[in-house]
Amino acid sequence: MLDPDNTGLIVVDVQGKLARLVDNSDELIVRCAALIDGAKVLGLPVVWLEQNPDKLGQTVEELHQRLSGSPPITKFGFNACEEPLFIKQIELSQKTSWLICGIEAHICVYQTALGLMENKYDVHVVSDCVSSRSEENKRLAIHTLSARGISITGLEMCLYELVQDCRSPAFRPILSLIK
Template sequence: MLSKENTGLIIVDIQGKLARLVSNSDSLIAHCQKLINGAKALDLPIVWLEQNPEKLGATVDELSMLLVEQEPIPKFTFDACEEPGFMHAIRASGRNTWLVCGIEAHICVYQTASHLKNLNYDVHLVSDCISSRELVNKELAITKLANHGISITGLEMCLYELVKDCRAPEFKEILNLIK
């Protein structure tokens, strides 16, 4: 079970034109907005990545406006674990469990989640907060990651798992996000 005391959120490369080209783009961005707002309500650390931002563009406005209190970590490798700044942020958080969202599911999300799992982190892929240009590639990523021992979750499932109790102070805010 997820615990807000030990969980953080990783946002992978939801940027530029590619964010508008992936399968179900509008739904992906809307779900990621809710996930980010939920993570903020639960006071989870957020690690935000951008792949080669000078070439691919910045994170979409709908998400970057929710993250104004921090800067994205630029990367050039598909696997974010190869970026020292990313690994420093992961270690500095003190968290062992990570929710992962972003694009593309079968490339950067897949490689980053796999590497984190190999480093003994507890990784949870938020299945309705990832996408690829082709739906078949998203499905392939989910299958391979699940076979690798990574937990598959959904937006509502993970947020309610983190809240645990309808008496929790964050419950109403989470409920309003999901409605």
């Protein structure tokens, strides 16, 4: 079970034109926004990444405005774990479980999830908050990650797992994000 005291969120490369080209892009951005808002309600640290932003562009405005508390971590490799600043931020958080959302599921999300697992983190890919240019590549990523031991969750599933109890002060704000 996810524990709000021990969980963080990683937002992977929801940037530029690519964010508008992935399968179900509008829904993806809305769901990622809800996940980010939910993480904030729960007090989870949020780490966000941008892949080669000079070429791909910045994080889409709908998410950028929610993430403005700290700057994005720029990366060039597909596996964010190869970026020392990313690893440093993950370690400083002292969280052992990480939710992952973003694009593309079969490239950067996939490689970062496996990199985190190799570094002994508990990784949960939020399946309805990831996408690729084709549905087939997203399905392949989810299937392969699951087969390799990465937990697959969904937006509602992970937020309610983190809330734990309808008497929690976070319950109503989370409920409003899901409706």
